[in-house]
Amino acid sequence: MTTRRVNLNTESVDNYLKAIFALGGPEEERVSSTALAERLGVAPASITNMLQKLAASPKSLVEYESRRGVRLSPAGRLRALEVLRHHRLLETFLYEVLDYPIEEVHDEAERLEHFISERFEERIDAKLGRPKFDPHGHCIPALDGKMPAQHSKSLADIKEDGKFIVDSVADGDAALLKRLKAHGIIPGARLLVSSSSHEEFILRAGRAAQAFCLPRSLACAVRLRSSD
Amino acid sequence: MTTRRVNLNTESVDNYLKAIFALGGPEEERVSSTALAERLGVAPASITNMLQKLAASPKSLVEYESRRGVRLSPAGRLRALEVLRHHRLLETFLYEVLDYPIEEVHDEAERLEHFISERFEERIDAKLGRPKFDPHGHCIPALDGKMPAQHSKSLADIKEDGKFIVDSVADGDAALLKRLKAHGIIPGARLLVSSSSHEEFILRAGRAAQAFCLPRSLACAVRLRSSD
C-alpha cells in the first residue's frame, strides 16, 4: 500500500491547486482527472494518486470523491489564490520594473512564483504601488484572496460586430501574445470587432493599426468589455 | 548497481559545485567528503554518491579520485561562478531595488539563484548599472567567470592593532550581520581594531559608533583592507 501522507508545501501541489482552480471556473465546479491530466501534462493515473494523497492529508486542501472529480476546499482555494497573486505580481514586476517584453513575463513568473518569500511579495507589491491588474489585464487577488467580480466577456462569445475595449489577453501563448501586441491589441485598447466568417474574427485596434485576423479557435485568448 | 548518469541541471548539483568552490579556497585545493558533508548538511555517504555520479557523467564538472577528495574542473568552476554571480546580483538587487535589510538578502538569494533565467540576470544587472560588488562587499563574477584578485585580509589574521577599511562582511549569519550593521561595521567603513584579549577583538567604526566586541571565533566574518 502506498503512503498516505504528502508534504503539502511543494511546487507540485501548488500546481495541482492552481490547475483545479483554473479548470473549476467561476462556479468552482468539480474537475475531472482527465482534464487535470491534460492541463498538467501528466498521466491520468498520476492525478488520481496525487488527489488521493491530497484528500487524505489532515490539512484538507481539496474535496475528492473517487470517480467524481475534485474541488478545492476553502483552504485550497486560498492557497491557489496566493500562488496566483504571486504569479501576477511577478508578471507586473517583470514588465514594469525589469522592462520584460509582455510575452516573456509568463514563463519567468511561472517558475519564480513558487520560490519567492512573503517579504519579496510585499516588497514588489509596494514598489509597484499595490497594483490591481497585471500587464495582461488580469486582476491581482488581494492578500486575503479577494478579487472583484469580472465584468468582461470572451471574444469567443461575441455574436455581432461592434466596438469594445480590450479587457485582458491570455498569457500562456507567447507567440500569439506578441502578434496581438504588434497589432495594438493590448488591455485598454479600443477594438473594432467584425466577424468575417465562421472561421475567424477581424480585429482592428485604434485606427492606425492594421487589421488582424484571429481564428475563432483562439478567440478565447481575448476578453472584452463594452466601450461605455 | 546504481545508475551512472545524473541530470546535471539541478539545484542540488549547483549546491555541490558552489560548496566545492567555496571550500577549495583561492588555491582550489582538493575538498574532502567530510568537509562537503558538513557544509551541505548531508551525510558523508550521500556526498560520495553524488561525487561518483558527477565524476562519471560525460560533461565532467569535477575531478574526483576515491578517498582523495574533489576539485572542480574548468567547466565546474565556470558553473559555480555563474551561480555565484546570480547569487550576488540578486543580493544587490534585493538590497538596492527592493530595499531589503542587508541581513535578509542572503537567504532569499540562496533560494532564487537556481531559478532565474539568463534574461532575468541580464535585466537586474542592467538595472543596477553592472555592479562590481554586492552589499556585503563581495565582488560579483563577470559573465565569463572572471573576478579581480582579492586584496583583503581576514580580521582573524590581524596580529596588531590598527586602522583599516572594512572590505566585506560574511553573508551567512544574519544575526551577526545585523549587529555589525548596528555598529556601523559595513563595507567601506573605517575601522579601528584593537585586540583586547586572546578571546576577542574590540572594533570601532567611525568615531560616533559604539565599540563592538567580536569573539575571535567570528573574526573570519569580517575582511579588511589597509586604510591607504
Next chain:
DNA sequence: GAAGCAATTTAGGCTTACCTAAATAAATTA
C-alpha cells in the same frame, strides 16, 4: 440486460537525492 466504450483507479516500476549501518582504507599512536 448484455456488450462496448471511455474515464478512472489499482498495481507495480523508475529516478533523484537523500538516509543508516556495515565494510574498508588510511593515518596515527603505542
Next chain:
DNA sequence: TAATTTATTTAGGTAAGCCTAAATTGCTTC
C-alpha cells in the same frame, strides 16, 4: 609493527512524483 581511530565508501532503503499496463466502474446503445 600492531592496534586503534578516523575518513570514506559500499550496500541497501525511503519518500516524492512521475510512469505504463492492467483492472474496474459507470455509462450508452443496441
